[in-house]
Amino acid sequence: MAKKQRPIHTCSECGYVSPKWLGRCPECGSWGTLQESMPATASANVAAAAITGQVSKGLTPSSPAQPISKVASTTTKALKTGIGELDRVLGDGIIPGSVVLMAGEPGVGKSTLLLEVAARWTQAEKDPRTALYVTAEESVGQVRTRADRTNALHDTLYLAAESNLDVVFGHVEQLKPSLIIVDSVQTMHASGVEGVAGGVAQSRAVTAALTTLAKTTNIPILLVGHVTKDGNVAGPRVLEHLVDVVLNFEGDRQSSLRMLRGIKNRFGATDEVGCFEQTAGGIREVPDPSGLFLSHRGTTPDGSAVTVAMDGVRPMLAEVQSLTVDPVGKNPRRVVTGLDNNRVPMVLAVLQARANERTNDKDAYVATVGGMKITETATDLAVALATWSSLHERPLPSKTVVIGEVGLAGELRRVPNIDRRLSEAARLGYTQAIVPAGAKSEVHGMNIAYASTLGQAIAIING
Structure with a gap:
């Protein structure tokens, strides 16, 4: 009599397998992540061969192995999606047969962006292509309404509202598309597999x-994935290992700016960032995002300083504003928006201790323009000089950028990619820069001043 199989419990975060349910995963420490599933059954012949040590006879391959030099190079040539910012993050486009997983919070614009990708894909003038958009979360009418709003209508863009994977494969056999988009992978279900849609199994x-389909047909597939409260891709971590590219679509609901970052990319770097803007007409790419984070071009009011921040390998000009006023209560306030909440008070303390500027008896409000979030230390000098400008009600020199990390002793420390930062500032018309001493750089059209301490930087501002 065959022994009845017992269910197993698999952690959706790390893949740990336990014969019984546990409240907390012993491997990763997550709570409530072990989900019940049935183990895959092995063939009795394979099990017997494993016990006796016999080797089973191999199957005849459908296609023989071939020398790597005989493989056609066209199979690895990237195809343009029609959206330059997405192609930048992917490397140079989407590789045939690759699987891309795009994750993001609800409402950030993942479906809108991928619908735009499908429309641009089919609207290629030189090479008309067919795309299949599979939606398992919305009806075809809802997607059509979005397509009307974003002007994403085309005769070779096909739409299917299906959640059954077998039916999706049937659509692929009938249409033979050159691009497949599945929205979302957590709402699809495969017949013959235990568990509910979105579960581990x-x-x-x-x-x-879907990965096997992409590899065997050479059709690129874009998947939409949900994220957890922590911002990680929902579901078992094995999803990220199965796909070729993992992208994270980020954005603040109070801001129209959207950032596309690569978490994993087998075909390119993961430090590229794509910039988009959410508009009434859909997702619009922003090839030059520096203008979004500057309230003034060239002339800088008092309490403002312009710096250059790095987002991956992409330099972007950012404006830091500081406002100092007499405190309402006994304890001065420190309100920070878009910057490190712990680092800004430290910079203000250094400004008082090393540059003799009274900041401890003032309320200080420090923020970035345009909803930009900066975590790197290269903006320390901009925070210090913007606060100094607000205290003295004196604007910084026009067309000037300031870059540098401020130490507790008041020294200015070098930051990476100084040449790339200054080149971006020069491209946008800035002609002067204050950088830490030792960061030697030569940029055409840029007058660079070097300072070893915060006091020297203030002296340069005073002229």
């Missing part, structure tokens, strides 16, 4: 099947 089976 179903998500793994659906992703594995």
Whole structure:
């Protein structure tokens, strides 16, 4: 009599397998992540061969192995999606047969962006292509309404509202598209697999099947994935290992700016960032995002300083504003927006201790323009000089950028990619820069002043 199989419990975060349910995963420490599923059954012949040590006879391959020099190079040539910012993050476009997982919070614009990708894909003038958009979360009418709003209508863009993976494969056989978009992978289910849609077993089976489809047909597939409260891709971590590229679509609901970052990329770097803007007409790419983070071009009011921040390998000009006023209560306030909440008070303390500027008896409000979020230390000098400008009600020199990290002793420390930062500032018309001493750089059209301490930087401002 065959022994009845018992269910197993798999952690959706790290893939740890336990024979019984546990409240907390012993491997990663996550709570409530172990989900029940049935183990895959092995063939009795394979099990017997494993016990006796016999080697089973191999199957005849459908296609023989071939020398690597005989493989056609066209199979690895990137195809343009029609959206330059997305192509930048992917490397140079989408590779045929690749699987791309795009994750992001609800409402950030993942579906809108991918619908735009499908429309641009089919509207290629020289090479008309067919795209299949599979939606398992919305009806075809809802997607059509979005397509009307974003002008994403085309005769070779096909739409299917399906959640059954077998039916999706049937659509692929009939249409033979050159691009497939599945929205979303957590709502699809595969027949014959235990568990509900979005569970560990179903998500793994659906992703594995779609990956196999992409590799065997050479059709690129774009998947939409949900994220957890922590911002990680929802579901088992095996999803990220199965796909070729993992992208994270970020954005603040109070801001129209959207950032596309690469978390994993088998075909390119993961430090590229794509910039988009959410508008009434859909997602619009922003090839030059520096203008979004500057309230003034050239002339700088008092309490403002312009710096250059690095987002991956992309330099972007940012404006830091500081406002100092007499405190309402006994304890001065420190309100920070868009910057490190712990680092800004430290810079203000250094400004008082090393440059003799009274900041401890003032309320200080420090923020970035345009909703930009900066975590790197290269903006320390901009925070210090913007606060100094607000205290003295004197604007910084026009067309000037300031870059540098401020130490507790008041020294200015060098930051990486100084040449790339200054070149971006020069491209946008800035002619003067204050940088830490030792960061030697030569940029055409840029007058560079070097300072070893915060006091020297203030002296340069005073002229």
